[in-house]
Amino acid sequence: MTAPTTPRTDTPGQPAPATQQPEANPRLYPSVEAWVVGYFTPMFLHRVPGSPRVRWCARWWDHAEAIARLTVLWNGWEAARWEPSAKPGWWLDLDHHLPILIGLDGPFRGCRQPEGARPGKHEPESVPSVEPAPSGWWD
Numbered sequence: 001m002t003a004p005t006t007p008r009t010d011t012p013g014q015p016a017p018a019t020q021q022p023e024a025n026p027r028l029y030p031s032v033e034a035w036v037v038g039y040f041t042p043m044f045l046h047r048v049p050g051s052p053r054v055r056w057c058a059r060w061w062d063h064a065e066a067i068a069r070l071t072v073l074w075n076g077w078e079a080a081r082w083e084p085s086a087k088p089g090w091w092l093d094l095d096h097h098l099p100i101l102i103g104l105d106g107p108f109r110g111c112r113q114p115e116g117a118r119p120g121k122h123e124p125e126s127v128p129s130v131e132p133a134p135s136g137w138w139d
């Protein structure tokens, strides 16, 4: 993947010019949420309803790990649209992240989709405590 070739016209320390050049490779989706709703969910979450082997949360945006993994996938997907040779690599990234994302021990492990009369459940991650290292520990 190469960086955009548009030359910089701003000077360090100076504000950017008021008129921006159009992005060389514009994104199809304006946000990770739009990508999840418009592409990821219909394409990959068909295996979620009724399956006891996977987890998903309707409030995925309240799970930091899910946001991070989905943002990586979205950015790679958008870039691969402009670089066809990157598409196989994107699928490998997906095959890595998807089982973690929707796995039984993934970020949605405490959440449940609604099923029949049973309501869904959202349980944000709890994070274990960490203690600061003693002074001089890293010296």
Ligand SMILES: [Zn+2]
Binding pocket: 057, 058, 059, 060, 062, 063, 108, 111, 121, 122, 123, 124
């Ligand atoms: Zn949840």
